[in-house]
Amino acid sequence: MLMNKMREHTKIILWIVVIAFIATIIFSWGMNYTGRGNKAQKGIIGTINGKDIPRDYFLNLLQDQYVRYREQYGQEPDRRVMKLLRDQIWENIVNSTLISEEIKRMGIKVSDEEVVFQLKNNPPDIIRNNPAFMTDNKFDIQKYYQAMRIQNPQVNMFWAQLESLVRSSLPTTKIQNLVVSTVRVTEDEIYSRFLEEEQTARVKYIYCGPERFIDNKIEISEKEMQDYYNSHIDEYKLPPQRKLRYVVFKTTPTKEDSIKIDETIKDVLKRAKAGEDFAELAKEYSMGPTAENGGDLGYFTKGTMIKEFEDAVFKAKVGEVFGPVKTPLGIHIIKVVDRKPPDSKKKGRKTRRKRRYAKTDSVRASHILFKYVASDNTIDNAKYDASNFAEIAKEEGFEKIAKEQSMEIKETPYFEKSGFIPGIGMMEDAISFAFRGKLNDISSAIKSPDGFYVFQIIDIQPERIKSFDEVKTSIEDILKIKKRKEMAGKLLSKVYDKITSGKSLSRVAKEDSLEVKKTDEFKLNDYINNIGRDIKFSSTAFKLKPGEISKPVEGLKGYYLIQLIEKSSVDTSLFKTRKEEIADKLLTEKQQLLFTQWISYLRSKADIKDYRSQIFGD
Structure with missing residues (x-):
């Protein structure tokens, strides 16, 4: 063994x-x-x-x-x-x-x-x-x-x-x-990371953003816009672009292809039920990534697999071979290899999903995955038709041959060399053809997951910089938002001055038609409802003492006044428990960073x- x-x-x-x-x-x-x-x-x-x-x-x-x-x-x-x-x-x-x-x-x-x-x-x-x-x-x-x-x-x-x-x-x-x-981890670093991962806070806050001043008339001068354009000129550089038209010869499975796959499924299921080696059948027939391992999926519990697959597996007995089971991935023939009760001694944090299924059995199963795909013959026919179209079109014209063969001609938007082709996706050979060819060139047949494409280059745009007139409107919008955000900051500065003179957060908010909101508990790097993941907001909150109110804080969306309601106390016993784990993690991170920096230094030289x-x- x-x-x-x-x-x-x-x-x-x-x-x-x-x-x-x-x-x-x-x-x-x-x-x-x-x-x-x-x-x-x-x-x-x-x-x-x-x-x-x-x-x-x-x-x-x-x-x-x-x-x-x-x-x-x-x-x-x-x-x-x-x-x-x-x-x-x-x-x-x-x-x-x-x-x-x-x-x-x-x-x-x-x-x-x-x-x-x-x-x-x-x-x-x-x-x-x-x-x-x-x-x-x-x-x-x-x-x-x-x-x-x-x-x-x-x-x-x-x-x-x-x-x-x-x-x-x-x-x-x-x-x-x-x-x-030479890498070391200090006690302060360990403690800071512990607080980042474990300490929570709740706050009240007043938010004021640019949307408050949406009705205010903001004047942006021509000079301001031109200055912005000149200082952000790199943002308006357009790389070379191309536009194509194309026809597609699809490699959709034919009715005969599907019938053949169904026959194969029946045959393999029959052989597996008759006792033939399941792993060898999986290696020969499975279209999934576990084929090389004999279809072995290892042990898993409820909640970890696709529902249709999971429901079928957990109803079956150990040693049972059954199918076909249809899922979004394809058609499965399944064998349940083993089943074992939950490990009640297993420790560690559990997500809500894991807790839900913590008391269920785990099952080990293998599967043979089939997909309805085009046969080699169907693919060869599509390739032949596409290649034939390309050759004739080069002689007699793309549009003419497409019309004669009743092929639908489609066009791409303009696209760049480094990106994908909108409406088609990533197709390296097509992009290479588009940027190496000349205007009106016609490609050979180019294979993709859904068929064979034949392209024609119908426009070539060289590298250029967008003119000021092209981007003037968007620049004006950007500068208006910036000024409105500045107005929000000035308003909260006045509100803060009232607070320092002795007024409460709720009172000044009411006076200026602002709203005081509360957060749920959050950690330093958490996503916070209505705020998002804003490190300036979070880090400011954790620096405050209970009851203390911050100065106006510029966040990603706008400005905030933050008052700390409470901050969880430090659990010293938990810190002692996690100290070694955090130290090891920090040490690994710092070592990896230093080694990466060393490699970068070698590369620079x-x-x-x-x-x-x-x-x-x-």
Whole structure:
């Protein structure tokens, strides 16, 4: 059993070893220090301190991340996600390269004894979170040691991979420890964080905002508007924009596609009920992100899954295979693997949702997810039709062929290179075509989740700055709101002067037709009804003494006079209980911040050239 679980996680170990060796691999690609000319055309994605990063290496990492995303979420990543993936990979390459250079410069080495010590006493999280080494959902060091004593070729390969992971990651761990070794957390910092997270306050307040003066006539001079325009000129810069028209060849599942999926569901359900290995069926047929894990969803309680799925699972018996169950995600075949009573000893804070279901059983289930999707044949037909349309349209005209084929022509609004296409969404290939092509160019067939698109460029707007006349009205509105807010501040200053002369908050509010409101209890970083999350309001409130009234406070919406009603007393016993936890959290935060700042310092001193825009058009 132990061997089987270890074997299941060999793939994960291999992946982590690959990631851990990123910096090493970079240097093994034979980076060019002397290349001249257009680097992107020579297959170079960028350079870091003179070291060329091969485009193919970058694209291989991108492909790995693309596949992992698609498997995890069960859908194609859109343009925004693809850009995030590219950015993350590039940042990791830069950071790991610079860290490797520092490790080499500082002469940091790892001995066999250190690797052995780390393996024995501080195994990585991939081991600690591996079910093969757990007892009652907790890491069991004795199971880990027991596994270490097993001798056979497969297990030896597993430990060799783990040793490589630890050996490759230890230098980075050592340099990180050196960088953050000076970080300390003070008692004041721990106590302040405790108060932020635990102390509550209630206040009365008077609010006065620009809307009070909406009927007041505000005059804004031409000079004021022109001055504002000149001082905010960067806000009115418009990047290059494009406008397209397009036709769509949909890849909606046909009736035949749906019938075939229904037949597959019936067949798989029959095989699963007949005793065929459920996990293997899930790996072969499931369209969900848990397919690779045999459809295993782990343990869950009521209130954590989609209602239709949850209702069906909690009515079933352990070992029962049933379905199909329809949910917004698709069609499920489900197997209930285990059921266990609630853990009454489990401690920790519970949300209202968790408290509601705290006394219910937890169930472990696996599922096989099916979705009604277009068949390969349907997709191929749509692609052929779109490609055929594009080729003919390039010869005979977009509008003419669309009319002959009774295709609806749609138009996009103007859009920018860095954003999505309104009405369509993120479509990287279309945006790339739009900003590389010439006026009236027609694209080839471009795939999207809902079909194949053919575009034509119908307008090109170069980069420009909006003229003063274009934005004059909006500037006038901005300046009017600003002046009205200033009027609100002046009014509350007069109200505050009355309070200092001995009048009460409620009396002065009545005199000036203002309203005194009360808040519910809130913490420093809470969202407050009618106010929002306004740190100036909250921080002022917590600085007051009970009964004390603040000077006018400029918040996000307007101005406030705040009177503290009460502030909760400090629970010293709770502070003692949470002190170590808060200290650890603060220390981690400060260490992460310092390490990030150190990386930023290395980057600021490095010679980094990024050619990705020449390849991807970002």
